[in-house]
Each structure stands twice: as C-alpha cells, then as structure tokens.
Amino acid sequence: MTSNAATNDHRRVKSAGFLFACGCAGASPHWLDSARSLWPAISLALLLGGYALRTVLRGKLLRRSAAQSPIVSPTSLQPGDVPPLDVIVAARDEETVVTCLVERLIKLRYPADRLSIWVVDDGSLDRTPALLDSLADRHPRLNVIHRSRDAGGGKSGALNAALAQLKGDWLLVLDADAQLQGDLLEMVMPYALDSGWSAVQLRKAVVDADRNWLTRSQAMEMALDAVIQAGRLTGGGVAELRGNGQLIKRSVLEASGGFNEDTVTDDLDLSFRLLTNGALVGILWDPPVQEEAVAELSALWKQRQRWAEGGLQRFFDYWPTLTSAQLSPNQRWDLACFFLLQYGLPVVSFADLSTSVISRTPPTYWPLCIVAFSVSAVAYLKGCRGANQGPAIPSPGFWNLLVAIAYLGHWFVVIPWVTLRMAFLPKRLVWAKTSHGEKDPLQV
Template structure:
C-alpha cells in the first residue's frame, strides 16, 4: 500500500463511503436475485437457480475432482514437484521468520522453541517477533527467551500504532535481509524439515509465494474443532484444484512463505484491510506473481473453541474477503488477469459470497409470498461439493494432526457446520453497507497446549 493511499495496481483505495456504496450495491443485487424468482410463473421459478447450479457445480466439480483423480493415478507421487525453472539457492542470508504477536504469553515460548528446531537449507535462521502492544506477560517472556535463543529478534510497537497485523508485519520489513520470509501466527507449529522441503520446491516451481496447508492442532477437543479440521482439509483440496486447473490460489495468513522482493514490489502489507493475507493474494495476482500451495508439510494452528469466537473470526474473514473484491475489481477485470482466472474468480465469488446472500433473500421471499424456496438446487450443489471435498481431504494421506474419521456422523457434521456462512456473509454484507469501516485487530485467542487440554477435559465432563 503506497503512502498516499493508492494501491500498487494504480487505483486509489475506496474510502468508507465508496466501500459502503459497493456493499449496498452487492446487497441489493443479491436481494433482487433471491426475490425475483418468487414472482415468476411456478414452472419457471427454479430455472435461474438450476442454470447457476449447472454452471457453478460443473466448474467446481471439474476443479476438485479432476485434480484429485490425477493425484490418485499410479506413478503420481504425493508432493513431488513438477518440472520447473532451475532452483535458485536461497543464499547465505538464510530465512526470516516473522510473527506479529499481541497478548500471546500462552504460546510464544513454544513457538520460539519450535523455530529453533527448524533446519534451514542455507544461511542463518532469524525469527522476528513484533510485540504489538501486548498487555499481558508477552514482553517479559520474549525478554527471557532472547537470552536463550540468539536467532530471536524482538521489535516493539505501541498498542495504538494502527494498521493492525499488517502494520506489525510492515514494521519488520526494513530489518529483513533474506530472499524468503515465512509469516506465522504465534500459535503455529512446524515440522523440523519444513524449510528444507518448502524452499527448494518454491524455487523449482518459480513461485513468489507459497501457502502451506493449515492443519488444526486440536481437532479432537470438541465438535467445533472437528468441524474446523474438516473445513481446513476442504479448503486445501479446493485450493490445490484451483492451482492445478490454472485458477487462483489465496494466501491464508499463517504458514505463508513470501519472496521478499515480490512482496515489496506489491507494496508490502495493506494496513487498510482486516485480512492482510487475502488482500495480498490479489495484489500478487495483479503483479503476475504466482502463488502455490503445498499439502505437506503442513502448519499447525489452534482452532477456536466456542461459537462466539468463531463468529468474531468469521466476520473478519468475510469482511476482508468482500473488501478485496470491491477494492481491486478494476484490476481483476483488466487484461492483466487471464480469462481462465477471471472465470475462476467469478465462480468462487458467486459460491462463497453471493450465494449466501441470495439464499437469505430467497428465504425472505418465500415467507413474504408464501411460496417454496427457489435457490435450493444451487445450495444442494454447494453442500454436495463441500461434502465431496471433505471426503477427499480427510481420507488423503497427510502429515500432521489426524483428521476426524469419515463416519456418516462426522461428514454430516462437517457439511452442516458450513451452514454458518449463510449467516455470517449476509450479516457482514449488510453491516458493511450500513456502517463506516472500522480497522480493529480482533485477534483470535490462543490458549496453548495446556489450555486446549483443559478445554478437552471440560468438554468430556459435560458430555
């Protein structure tokens, strides 16, 4: 993000009014699409949803199933890189690991110890922790850790410094020297061989950024963490399919490996968004910088343990996801994005953001007109695709925490759980249309191993 508020794509960032106007237009368009079929002749009411179901369902199944079948063919080795450019040595400057931490006393020591176990492919390993105005014992813990781990560097920001997580990450950028930087959350956990596997693959395939598969570290704590573990598997399956079919891969914040020169060319991290990862994904796309995803090795992270925490987290994800489409629409529609990728973005925008809004309007229309809902063919396809992706992901061999067993109950739980997006997206969209933009780092609370174990004991006692 340039200092004058313009994006690297040449378009000035929309102010609060512009964002509210675009959000209102999105809400009105989706509302009309959901209400309109109820005033058609009975024989025509299902046609719009059926047509969209065939288009989006066909494309989505092609994206998910074809790559999955290819990976299952004899001779296809899991995780083996395809032929690509000659690998470039990461260089003697090593790797910079960067973490933005606020009130992370429960997990920060474990993170530093895990980073100390990593085996870099060349050069030094440096860990930069940006203490972003912590009010707990995080500063004291970091001070003690510095005496034990020479690779640890600590930067301090005031609590009111602004810019959220993006501001904290940008503070570290001038200090970095390595070709690659690995961005982690404070609760991240990596395998010791992560860097020696990840860096050569990124270099060989010419990627500018790589997203590691996110694996839930506490999948068996309660029903909600089981559902989130299935959701992460689903997401990785779809992302891999989009990559292999020439679509768009999105960064997920934790476990993202970035080539520093590509990041700087894109303007660093955008301090005017609540989801730095999703925003950066589009800016790298517009800079024609390729993003990859790897199934293994994964990055482990804690799942949230309560519905209230899930609601707060998903509102932030939904807001950032919609905002990037509003902010970068001119660039996404330009010639810099291929027709293949435009189709990919359109299909997943309609499935991820438009369909929940249309479904809510359809429900309102059904209640007002006393007619049957009309969007169900499209919803059926979306939930069917989700179930297929969960099965493919959770039955696939993988490193890291185990996936929930694919019993009928767990599969039904995973599919039903995804219904929360049909509440989150409409609520967030309407809020964005009505209220000014507020940049608040609503961080996820991390409890550490002890906290998760206590929650698991509490859950079993209740059961």
C-alpha cells in the same frame, strides 16, 4: 494515496450495490410462475456446480507420509544456493504460547547463517514483552521488535514494522500458535524455488480436532479449503494466502506494496495484490502448518465475520483489475465463479428465503444450495482420506460428514450479516486474535 475515509466510503457504496443486486436476484424468481421459478437456480446449479465439481476433482494434492521422501528433494539445493530466509510472527498478548513458539522456530533445520527469526510484540499488555526479551537473550537468532499498543495498522502494521528491517530473500509469516515440524523448511523452500512460485501457502492443519464437534468440523474445513485451492490452481485459476504458513519472496512483496494496513485480512488482500502484479501463489499439502481451532461458537462468530469482511473488501477494492485483460481468461472465470459461490450464494439465499416468508411462496434457490453442499461433501471425502503429515484429519464417516456439511451453513448467516453491516454501519478495523490454550498440544 486514497484516504481511509474515502476507501471506506468506496467499500460501503459497493457493499450496498452488491446487497441490492443479490436482493433482486433472490426475490425476482418469486415473480415468475411456478413452472419457471426454478430456472435461474437450476441454470446456476449446472454452471457453478460444474465449475465447483471440476475444481474439486482435478486438484492435485502433494501428499507425503512421514516415512516417504520429500516431495522435492532438498539435495536439489547446494549449500551455497540456500536462500536467506526470515521467519516473522506478529504477537499480541500471547504469553501462553510465545515461549513454545520460539523454541519450535529455533529447532527448525536450516543453515544457521541463512535463517533469522523475528517476533513483533504488537503492544502486548501481558507478559509477552518480558518473555520475548528473555528468549532473545538466550537465542541470538531471535530478533524482537516492540510496538506501542496504538501504533495502528493491526497485524499488517506489525508485519510492516519487521519488513522494513528484513534482509532475507524470502519470508515465512506465521501466527503465534503455529506449530511446525523440524524439516518443514527443507521441503518447502526447494518446492518454492523449483516450481517458480512467488509465494507458497501451506495447508493449515488443526491440532485440537478432538476437543469438540466445532474443532473437528474446522479441521475438516481446512482440508476442504486446501482441496479447493489445489483444484483452482490446477485449472489455471487462483490460489490464495491464508495468513498462517505463507512463504513469500521479499522482492515481490515489496514490489506489491507490503502488507495493507487498511484491511482486516492482510493475507486475502495480499493474494490479490500479488495476482495483479503477475506473481503466482502455490499451494502445498504436506508439510502443513499446524494451529489451534476456535473452540466456542462466539469465538467462531467473531473470526468468521472478520474473514468475510476481508474477503469482500478485496473483491470490492480490486474488482476493476480482476475483470480486466490483465488476468488470463481462466483466472477471471475462476474468480467470478468463486465469488458467486462464496459470497453471492449466501446473500441471494437469504434474500430468497426472506421473500419466500413475505410472499408465502416456496424458496427457489434450493437446487443451487443442494449442489453446493454436495460438492462440499465430495471435497471433504477427497481431503480427509489418505496419508498426511501433521495431525490426523477426522475421518469423513457418515456422522462426521453430516455435521461438517451442516457446519458450513454458518457462512449463510455470517456473509449476509457482514454485507449488511458493511453497507450501512460505520467501518471498524479490528484485528481480533484467536485465544489460545495454555498447553502446547504439539510435542516438539
């Protein structure tokens, strides 16, 4: 097995190569005459913009209002066919939410003899260990695992500690602030089984969207993400796990090597390892998994740096397989376009703007940026309208839509900075958890 140091050096070299390639792509149009300087951006706008627009428009959103019947009827499963299921949560310093979390999990409707609940106390320094032990005394289905603070592996290490003890056929991985409706398992499990998925990601819904403009924008962003995921899957592309609310077949997870302890985003890494093992991930709009958004820019900055680093790591780590014949042509095309839009465009745009300032020439990649933000607006409109379960998604009115589109601009700062840091600064493996409020916004 490759050592962590070798893996980090490997990532650093690839980060530097990616940064150099994007820098050349962003600067080179400025060397052309003004009549041809926009050709690269216009060509990419047509190519990548067409891919993105098709992805957004063709996505099938399995919506279900509270008054409607389940998407897949739970009666399709006979009592003896209900698979054993483990619910797993990794918790570190979560005293403000852990009691509400356990009470919600205990109320999930599922055969009692087929459901086990696991919470891993990952070296908490607050009252989390004592609260969990007290809850375990009252709820026999709750299993608590205590890890030392320096056990290592971050969230992945905590999840692997539980994985070694699981007996169920499936596992549902949740964050400590996850909020679930009582019939969630009754709807999700038949969907996973009847559709033949090896894993299913639930749409993430923000419970505190009305707190401020930042949480409102994140609530709309989660809807946009689910729209894009559904569109990628419908077009024969790749859907990905999102950490909170991921249902995974245990045998497939173990065959893929469990959770990677050498990454800052276990969900994104696992998505690619499942893919390279031929396992398919589905996306389900309703019911959602509900969670809190970060309410301050400083917290968002830390969170998005981790997401960007983990996102780049997985492409650098698995790129040879992702471009091989092991994947279908549609999957390879989807991954290439997604990579260029999500990670390439922000770095190229930064290089373009920097060259523009230095050479005193106009920016050249604005056509591609306009197309990318315009398609994002279409995704917002599609995802934020219509009936949904869970918390209401903010209406995509003019002001909300304008703020949400501008909010996406933070990726054009985060990703270039993270790329620079990965290329030139020492690696720091940090599991930075989201701070949670002291009140439970969901009444169970």
